[in-house]
Amino acid sequence: MAKEQQIDITTTAEALAKEFKEHSVAEFFKKNRQMLGLYGKIRSLTTIIHEYVTNSLDACEEANILPEIEIKIDELGPEYYEVTVKDNGPGLTKEVVGKAFGQLLAGTKFHRLMQMRGQQGIGAAGCTMFSQMTTGKPVKVISGTGNGKCFAVEISIDAKTNQPKLSNYKEFKRNFRGVAVRAKFKEVLYKESEQSPLEYIRRTAIANPHVTIKFTDPSGKKHIFKRTSNKIPKKPKAVKPHPKGVTVDDVLSYARSTKAQKVISFLKNDFDRMGAKALEEISKKVNFDLNKDPRSLTWEEAEQIVKAFRETDFLAPSTDTLSPIGEEQIKKSFQTIVKPEFLSVVSRKPKVYAGGFAFQVEVGIGVGGEAGRTLANGEKKAEIMRFANKVPLLFDAGSCAITKAVQSVDWKRYGLKDFENSPVTVFVSLVSVYVPYTGAGKQAVADIDEIVEEIKLALMDSGRRTSRYLAALRKEREKQMRREAFMKYIPEVSSALAKITKVKEDKLKKKLEKLVLDKLKLEELEEKIEKARAEARGKEVKSNAKESN
């Protein structure tokens, strides 16, 4: 072949082999920081706030503490800011603080199946890397566990090895419990917009009514979001994997790290909803001895187990591990912060996706009042607020399951003829033991069918209530307009009549007004009678139909 001769000697297999290198995950995310949401000046700053705030809220929730978070953003120069976030959580020990802020993929959340805001162990360390990349400075962390002793330390990351570097460690006395982090960033910009830290904080407050957030923006203005509820949300529980949700590979990797000595006890202890009856059924379905060491399970044997799982009935995954926001709480914060004219909140029952992951959807539709986005020219547009595990999602709406679900609803059927241009706020909250984000930046939920469908059902349910309200509103408005139309002419008519009849104008006016009101009341009454008659007819038709059957 002629083309053989064209082969470039510098790029043969051997030459390519020389170029082959390995990289740390820190280097990977340093090069691809857009994957962590750390790109774009405004977005980066919001992402930083997001990472620190979610860590604080998770820590408080686990320790059963009503969170109180102070956030401060200071402008140090053009596109150069300092961010301070202080919480009243349980604090961090000296041993883990380095890993928490200085090592990617290290944390308490990655290996647990549990409804938490964070789930990857990347966020805060990603911010440290970003600070370091743009300013060369470490982040400063102060932590106290409330026993009078505190420590301060500066943390950076060695990107080549993905290991934390600690410096200036100091212990001191102060009665402080929690974590305070202060870090400097360049290539960021504070600007109030739909995707700004302020909006992020506002939405966090909406989805977390038990949280108080005090935010000082770069102009020095204080924004205080006080908690509207003193109820600490039910602490989410780690859940064992459900038999219907595991793959062969999962079974093998659990088997490698189990404390059980026999497969039978491994199945019994390490899986959710595993009763004696199920165990018996499974033992009949596999062709090997369940007394063997789980560590010696082969792929084929694990495959038999998963097949048996599929064919056996189990209770659905425990859903008490989920901690939804709750209908009442959503209503409260909606009314405090969005102030709609009408509000319909629907909290669905927990469901399961991919066989084994519990999730729950709550939606709220607010119409009128301050609902909707307000453009600079005062025009109103529909607003979609997306939340996953109580964290607001401000970016990547286009690729999110929640957006897809909202767009799939035929809003015309629910009285919103021009949805996009309506003064409506659609609130969608998804909580799950594992939220399938589309990327490490955790800004969009992958459009898994079961999740999209469940959100759609919730929206349709809430939409029906909204539509009844809108219909009633329309009727009321029509009535109002007719009343106004009548009333408008009363002064003229009564003045003319007064001249003819010599009756006092005032008296005539009052009589005429009464006439109009009576007439409208009569109409209402007639409507009611007509409605009752129609219902009666409906019943008659039904009972006739019954008789004829």
Add this chain to the structure above:
Amino acid sequence: MAKEQQIDITTTAEALAKEFKEHSVAEFFKKNRQMLGLYGKIRSLTTIIHEYVTNSLDACEEANILPEIEIKIDELGPEYYEVTVKDNGPGLTKEVVGKAFGQLLAGTKFHRLMQMRGQQGIGAAGCTMFSQMTTGKPVKVISGTGNGKCFAVEISIDAKTNQPKLSNYKEFKRNFRGVAVRAKFKEVLYKESEQSPLEYIRRTAIANPHVTIKFTDPSGKKHIFKRTSNKIPKKPKAVKPHPKGVTVDDVLSYARSTKAQKVISFLKNDFDRMGAKALEEISKKVNFDLNKDPRSLTWEEAEQIVKAFRETDFLAPSTDTLSPIGEEQIKKSFQTIVKPEFLSVVSRKPKVYAGGFAFQVEVGIGVGGEAGRTLANGEKKAEIMRFANKVPLLFDAGSCAITKAVQSVDWKRYGLKDFENSPVTVFVSLVSVYVPYTGAGKQAVADIDEIVEEIKLALMDSGRRTSRYLAALRKEREKQMRREAFMKYIPEVSSALAKITKVKEDKLKKKLEKLVLDKLKLEELEEKIEKARAEARGKEVKSNAKESN
């Protein structure tokens, strides 16, 4: 404080510390495989084909080989397939084959600034992990470098350590050059759709006219996409970082790994476009000795360098490192595969984003013929084909800079009144030394302003040509309709006239037809004269304007 007492003893700082664990990048992507595009049955299969095909094309391109790729997908059971991809590239050595297919973040591409399809060293190893997770089986790889010796090996990944595991290594004699990979996958599904492997391959052929792909689908049907060009694309070159595109952090990390002994030679050798004049300017702007060891540079010194870079004039980044598809090539493959009635292709000049990264945009707008998406009911919809470094992007359109640019164009102005429902195919190709993907799955380009703007300009340029064509088409159609309207009545009229005048009907018919055609020609002539007059008037106005100035 009352709430202190509520603190859960099991979740104090110490308890949390015990839960702290570290994870490998393989475990991370195993848990979050949706981030690699490995979720959804159809999408996963397309992603697998994508990863193998891009690796093959990159290897061929680097070795100056006209690629010939054979792809086969076999159905082994329900949602269970085997994928085989064979290329005629330079092959892999025994030393690197394990890393290429069995280690995440290992490869030749990560550390080079160069226009390539792959850039992360994740793809093929991600597929190995997916195969292993769903079937427990390793992938099989055969490689030969064309010297008569080949080897076969089976590869899997140790997720805990992110290290490759090789087994069944065998050498044998065969005159084969290239790499063949065969792997089994469950939880995937072959289905012809807009996001299927077939569509992926079709679009790969459109953007890579020099490639021949033979694809055998699970039903045994062969789809052959023959190359329409024998021209091997210019080999992309690795480029040195441009001074305007580097951060302080970049300078420091380059300084740590340079071969130079002095900062001055480091600057001279390790950056693009660094001339003697620029070096002199920089040396005046920094307050330290440029003869010092680059490894001893401090953050402050590196900051001075970057500041000096910003204040110094440099030539724009070398753009000869880019390898665009080319206007002619786009036209050829468009005409072969999309077959539009009208086609307008625009190839823009290379530009630079974020100061230092060269990129280039090419667009094509095809109207009529087979352009557009055809729905099941035969209706036509607009189709957007997105490409980044010649790789088709089939997913996550909603969050992509290309989609954003297409949507930002006011298509009405270009004669497409109802863009969404027009028979139009919009082709957008972006090539760059570094494509800023939004995620590791590389399905969408981050919406960086410079990139969106450049795509929009290209589309508007192409749109203007399309609009001229559409206007001419409309005029032609109108003329056609008038001609047809006249012609329709000629038989009747001539028959009636024949009766009255006794002249032969045939003769009358011919005369009347000539009359109509002459009339239309006359109109055309008048139009031309009018146009010429208008132009002349325009010139007159201009020259008058000149004189009066």
